[in-house]
Structures are given as structure tokens and as C-alpha cells.
Amino acid sequence: MCGIVGYVGEDYAVPILLSALERLEYRGYDSAGIAVIEDGKLIVEKKVGKIRELVRALWGKQYKAKIGIGHTRWATHGAPSEKNAHPHTDERMEFAVVHNGIIENYLELKKELENEGRRFSSETDTEVIAHLISKYYEGDLLQAVLKTVKRLKGAFAFAVISVHEPDKIVGVKTGSPLVVGLGKNENFLASDIPAILPYTRNVISLDDGEVAVLTKDSVDIYDFDGVPVSKEVFVVPWDILSAEKGGFKHFMLKEIFEQPKAVADTIGGFLSQDLSFPFDLSKVNRIVTIACGTSYHAGLVGKYWIEKNAGIPVEVIYASEFRYADVPVDENTLVLAISQSGETADTRFAALSAKEKGAAVVGIVNVVGSSLDREADFTLYTHAGPEIGVAATKTFTAQLAVLYLASLLFARRRGRIDREEFYKKVELFSEVTKKMEKVLELSDQIAEVAAKYKKFKDFLYLGRWLNYPIALEGALKLKEISYIHAEGYPAGEMKHGPIALIDENMPVVVIAPQDRVYEKMISNLEEVLSRKGRVISVGFEGDKVLKEKSETFIGIPEVEAEFSPLVTVIPLQLLAYHIADQLGLDVDQPRNLAKTVTVE
Numbered sequence: 001m002c003g004i005v006g007y008v009g010e011d012y013a014v015p016i017l018l019s020a021l022e023r024l025e026y027r028g029y030d031s032a033g034i035a036v037i038e039d040g041k042l043i044v045e046k047k048v049g050k051i052r053e054l055v056r057a058l059w060g061k062q063y064k065a066k067i068g069i070g071h072t073r074w075a076t077h078g079a080p081s082e083k084n085a086h087p088h089t090d091e092r093m094e095f096a097v098v099h100n101g102i103i104e105n106y107l108e109l110k111k112e113l114e115n116e117g118r119r120f121s122s123e124t125d126t127e128v129i130a131h132l133i134s135k136y137y138e139g140d141l142l143q144a145v146l147k148t149v150k151r152l153k154g155a156f157a158f159a160v161i162s163v164h165e166p167d168k169i170v171g172v173k174t175g176s177p178l179v180v181g182l183g184k185n186e187n188f189l190a191s192d193i194p195a196i197l198p199y200t201r202n203v204i205s206l207d208d209g210e211v212a213v214l215t216k217d218s219v220d221i222y223d224f225d226g227v228p229v230s231k232e233v234f235v236v237p238w239d240i241l242s243a244e245k246g247g248f249k250h251f252m253l254k255e256i257f258e259q260p261k262a263v264a265d266t267i268g269g270f271l272s273q274d275l276s277f278p279f280d281l282s283k284v285n286r287i288v289t290i291a292c293g294t295s296y297h298a299g300l301v302g303k304y305w306i307e308k309n310a311g312i313p314v315e316v317i318y319a320s321e322f323r324y325a326d327v328p329v330d331e332n333t334l335v336l337a338i339s340q341s342g343e344t345a346d347t348r349f350a351a352l353s354a355k356e357k358g359a360a361v362v363g364i365v366n367v368v369g370s371s372l373d374r375e376a377d378f379t380l381y382t383h384a385g386p387e388i389g390v391a392a393t394k395t396f397t398a399q400l401a402v403l404y405l406a407s408l409l410f411a412r413r414r415g416r417i418d419r420e421e422f423y424k425k426v427e428l429f430s431e432v433t434k435k436m437e438k439v440l441e442l443s444d445q446i447a448e449v450a451a452k453y454k455k456f457k458d459f460l461y462l463g464r465w466l467n468y469p470i471a472l473e474g475a476l477k478l479k480e481i482s483y484i485h486a487e488g489y490p491a492g493e494m495k496h497g498p499i500a501l502i503d504e505n506m507p508v509v510v511i512a513p514q515d516r517v518y519e520k521m522i523s524n525l526e527e528v529l530s531r532k533g534r535v536i537s538v539g540f541e542g543d544k545v546l547k548e549k550s551e552t553f554i555g556i557p558e559v560e561a562e563f564s565p566l567v568t569v570i571p572l573q574l575l576a577y578h579i580a581d582q583l584g585l586d587v588d589q590p591r592n593l594a595k596t597v598t599v600e
């Protein structure tokens with residue numbers, strides 16, 4: 001939620017801030033703004049709407065500042081408006097702040113500051129930070145920030161610049177992500193790595209409770225007591241090309257097409273990773289998977305694989321529910337925390353609370369160096385590359401790959417399969433990428449299906465067993481990018497309620513590969529037909545029965561039943577994509593959403 005950036009160096013700051021903000025726009029796009037210091041004065045420019053509105057507003061204004069901060073907002077406190085857009089300043093325009101996260105005690109602080117005579121100009125929680133820094137400033141920006149941080153409650157990151165120390169940016173992290181990018185005679189601050197990829201791949205990930213002080217020639221990190229902290233620099237394995245559209249109309253489409261590679265790279269990465277866990281896997285008698293959204297759906301598929309291959313019972317819980325429920329976990333419980341960003345607050349906080357109860361936490365994460373990556377006892381990585389589209393696609397199939405391989409690893413460590421069997425199964429699994437390539441060839445056909453059904457207002461998605469989570473995922477994709485109401489359901493449950501909804505206005509997407517639940521799926525499909533439902537089915541290309549019974553049939557190549565979710569999900573991603581695109585919607589940045597949700 002919200003993206004923050006900072007630049008200090010020898011180049012003009014404004015174009016760098018704007019281009020970095022564009023790459024962070026997926027984190028929020030209600031309003032955007034920058035603050036720079038030029039000729040000893042603070043200049044603030046803000047605009048409601050996307051970054052392009054801010055870019056337009058800045059046309060012709062040739063700022064020469066070489067230091068600045070920027071922000072793209074996903075509103076929490078205060079409606080999207082110019083006055084609530086960041087950066088926020090103190091009344092005297094001496095300090096400017098950009099902020100991501102929530103200051104939980106801001107009302108109390110605001111009251112205190114107002115009683116001292118300070119006037120506020122926005123409804124945001126952020127503005128208290130600017131006023132507090134101004135209140136505590138006695139000639140040392142770092143010290144003023146440290147005093148301020150001690151007054152704040154919540155999970156947040158912010159960056160501040162001041163006319164009093166015009167060569168310096170101070171960044172704070174506690175709860176929300178913040179990385180420092182190291183350049184030559186220039187340094188950067190950003191909520192996420194893609195923002196700074198065109199400029200540097202040398203990055204320091206700040207930990208909670210750390211403050212970074214950046215000048216063009218130096219980066220110093222301190223803890224909240226002002227004690228210097230030494231940090232490792234890591235080299236980001238992604239290049240800028242992987243964070244750009246590469247000829248595709250949208251990031252989402254590009255990312256859908258990158259899935260075979262994402263899965264292949266994830267398999268390669270898994271096999272070359274040192275998998276010595278810092279805990280004894282043979283003592284694990286239960287796995288609890290915590291995740292949100294699409295990552296939760298991956299966890300549901302993983303449950304079937306882990307229970308079958310490793311024989312360990314798995315419970316999958318929404319991370320937001322886990323934290324405030326009394327789910328029993330102890331030192332014999334393994335918690336799998338799945339999050340592509342590694343920054344989702346619900347998942348992180350649930351993982352931390354499980355850790356406190358003694359459970360071992362294994363993260364499944366795409367962003368190396370993210371908070372969850374550092375907080376987990378061990379991390380299994382998806383190697384999907386940066387995912388920019390708000391709708392998760394390639395990170396989902398990459399998560400599936402990790403979960404399948406983890407199920408084999410657990411099976412091997414528990415003596416259920418030997419080395420040879422492990423590698424045989426991995427080889428078989430690797431073949432799935434060829435099937436994924438084939439399904440992508442259906443994109444144009446699915447665009448025609450989209451044209452036929454885009455006018456409908458409600459969809460039902462049905463699947464059983466491994467494809468029940470895929471029904472949930474198909475429905476989520478449609479909802480989030482095309483704003484069409486959709487429900488995912490286990491097909492067998494339809495007769496217990498949702499069947500009442502079925503009529504000729506309700507397309508029903510039936511996922512029915514020829515597996516052990518195929519016959520049951522056909523019976524459920526018949527139930528839909530006899531209520532005049534319109535069936536769009538996804539099944540094996542040679543399946544004449546399914547084809548005949550469906551109003552629209554999408555034929556996918558035959559695939560091992562166990563691996564079918566990696567293939568069946570692709571037509572559903574494409575269907576959602578083409579519907580949203582044909583409806584003229586903003587596929588990569590759907591309304592009300594943000595790529596990374598760092599608030600609870």
C-alpha cells in the first residue's frame with residue numbers, strides 16, 4: 001500500500017523520482033506527489049490520480065533539484081484528494097515526508113500537536129510525522145527522526161528531507177518495506193526493488209527498527225537508538241527488462257505468458273538451493289499454511305500434494321483469520337507462509353505470531369530480501385521474476401511448483417520415497433511446462449470466448465479436488481480485474497445452495513480434466529444444464545463428451561492429473577484478462593486494489 005522513493009545524487013531528481021514512481025504504481029494509484037529541494041527551498045507537487053497526471057502537471061517546469069522524495073498513494077486515512085496526497089510538510093515547509101503504512105496513534109498525536117498550536121492541512125495520519133520532526137529538530141535531522149519514531153505506533157516506513165540539511169534523505173522502516181539502492185555518486189530509497197532497477201542492482205534491505213541516512217556519497221544505517229548497524233549489500237538477480245512490458249499490451253498478459261519459464265526457473269532454483277532446514281522435519285506432525293488471496297489458493301492445492309506425498313496433515317488458513325484465532329501451533333508444527341511479495345501484513349504478522357508460539361516458519365516468497373524472507377526460519381523461493389500486474393499469475397504457478405517440490409522433499413526426508421524416485425517425479429513434473437506453453441497458444445480463441453460472455457454480470461466457477469482451488473482462483477481473477485461478480489465453488493457443494501442461482505444469465509465455468517473426479521464433474525455439469533445454465537468448460541482437448549455438453553469448450557493438452565492445476569488455471573487467467581481488456585478496464589491496476597497489501 002503506497003510506494004515511496006527517494007533520490008540524492010548528481011542528476012536531476014524529478015525525472016528519476018517520476019520514473020521510479022511509475023514502477024511502484026502497482027502499490028497504489030489514488031494520487032501521487034514529489035518534494036524536492038531547490039535553491040534551499042522545499043518544492044512540493046501533487047496530483048490526484050495516476051502518476052501520469054503528476055507528470056503532466058510537471059511538464060515545462062524544469063526543476064534542477066538533485067535531491068527529492070516521491071509517493072504514490074493507496075488511500076487509508078483521508079479520501080484521495082490533493083490535500084491528502086503525499087508528501088506532507090510542516091507548516092513552515094522545512095520538512096517533507098512520504099509515508100507507507102499506518103500510524104495507529106495519530107489522532108492522539110495530532111491533538112497534542114494542535115494543542116501546541118500546530119495547524120494541520122490534511123486528514124492523513126502522515127502529517128503528524130512532519131510536525132513531530134519539526135518539533136524535535138535541533139540541528140540534527142537524524143536525531144529529530146529518532147525522537148519522532150519513538151512517539152509513533154504502527155507498522156510503517158517513511159522518508160524525510162529538510163531544507164536545513166539539503167544533501168540528506170532519512171528513511172525509516174518498521175513494518176512496511178524499504179530498500180536502499182547504492183549507485184555511483186548517487187543513492188536511492190524505495191518501497192520495492194523494481195523502482196530502482198534501471199539505476200542499480202546493489203541493494204540493502206532495511207530491517208524493522210532501522211533508519212538509513214543517505215547522501216550522494218554515503219549510506220549509514222542505525223537502529224532506533226542511533227547505534228550504527230552494519231548491513232550486507234546484495235545484488236538483485238533481476239534486470240530491468242524483466243520489469244518492463246516487452247511488447248505485450250499489459251504486464252498481466254506478459255506475466256501469463258512468462259509462466260512456463262517461471263515454473264522452469266523455480267524448479268531449477270529449488271534443486272540448486274541448499275535445503276538444510278534449521279529444524280528437524282521428521283518431528284513435524286502437522287503443517288499450517290497461511291496466506292492471502294491467490295497465495296492462499298496455491299496453499300489449498302499444496303495441501304493435496306503434501307498430504308498425498310508426505311502424509312503430513314495440512315490445514316490452510318487465511319492469514320488474516322489465523323492471527324486472531326486460537327489455532328493450536330507448537331514446536332511440532334511447520335507453518336508455511338506463502339506470499340509473493342513477502343510484505344503482506346496479514347501473512348507476516350500471522351507468521352510472526354506462529355513463531356512466537358514455537359512453530360518453525362518456512363516462507364514461500366518471490367521477493368528476495370523482503371520482510372517475510374528475513375523473518376521466516378527458512379525460505380523457499382519462487383523464481384518468477386518481478387510481477388507488476390496487480391493480478392497474480394506467474395507467481396501463482398511458481399508457488400505451485402515450490403509446493404509440489406516441497407511435498408516431494410518432505411516425502412523424501414520422511415523416508416516415503418528415495419532419491420531416485422524423487423528425481424523421477426521432479427523430471428515428470430518438469431514436463432508440465434511444455435503443456436503450459438501449448439495452452440498459451442489458446443489466447444486468441446479465449447479472446448473470442450471473452451467477447452461472447454463479457455456482458456454477463458455473474459459467473460460461477462466449479463471444480464473438484466485439485467481443481468477446486470483453481471475454481472476459486474479463476475473467480476478471483478475475474479472479480480479483481482473485470483469487476484464482474486464471480487464465485488468459485490467445489491462442484492459437489494453446488495447442490496447444497498448455489499444451484500438456486502443458476503439460470504441462462506449465469507455462465508458456469510466447469511474445470512473438468514479427465515481425472516478421478518471427472519465422472520462426478522460431468523454429473524454436476526448435467527445439473528447445471530438441466531437448470532438452463534450456460535457451460536464454459538475447460539477439459540482435455542480430445543474429450544468429446546465434455547465438448548458436446550458445453551456451450552463453449554476450451555480444450556487443453558492432456559496432462560498428468562496431479563499436475564493439472566498448473567495448466568487449467570491458464571485459460572481462466574486468459575479469460576479474465578481478455579474480458580477486462582475488452583471491457584476497456586485498467587487490467588494492470590484495477591480499481592481499489594494494490595499489489596502489496598501492507599496494512600491489516
Ligand code: M6R
Pocket residue numbers: 292293294295338339340341342343344347390391392393480595596597
Ligand atoms: O504478495 P502476496 O502473495 O502475499 O499477496 C497476497 C494477495 O494480496 C494477492 O494474491 C492478491 O489476492 C492478488 N491481487 C491476486 O491476484
